[in-house]
Amino acid sequence: MNITYQQLGFIADTYIPILFLTSCVILIKEISALGFKPNHQQIRSIILSVVVIFFIMLIDSQLQIWSKIGLDYSTHTALSLVFVIFLSFKGKISLLLSVISMVCYAILMMIQNYHTMADILSTAIVIIPILLFLQQKACRTRQ
Helix, strand or coil: CCCCHHHHHHHHHHHHHHHHHHHHHHHHHHHHHHCCHHHHHHHHHHHHHHHHHHHHHHHHHHHCHHHHCCCCCCHHHHHHHHHHHHHHCCCHHHHHHHHHHHHHHHHHHHHCCCCCHHHHHHHHHHHHHHHHHHHHHHHHHHC
16 A cells, blocks of 8 residues: 555644644643643643744744755744653653654655755754753643
8 A cells, every 4th residue: 555645744734733632632631630720831831832933933934044054944843842742741651652753753744845854853953942941840830
């Protein structure tokens, strides 16, 4: 069975919505179990993370930072990392599955010619420390 370019595109296009819905389900379960107050920092962290990645995208579109070095800021990578990092804090299995899914998504983006490895890695190098800081802060506040 051969998978077409369009079918791979569909898979790529559903990855971030699936991450988003998975994150929402987990948050709803945690809110149901613990109430809203212990979880509000995680919600704020996710929202702030999304704002940050789109702010960086806006700055890049104005200053052409990535294109000046022959690259492209990967909003696909940045947005998926918001949810991958959130999910990775939910336990060892979640961490493993999140990382594997992100690697598969990066490969798929390259197969589909959405981004190069350099685009994905350069975006991740800038974004991951920010997202980890925000998520760790939310987790510390929750405890």
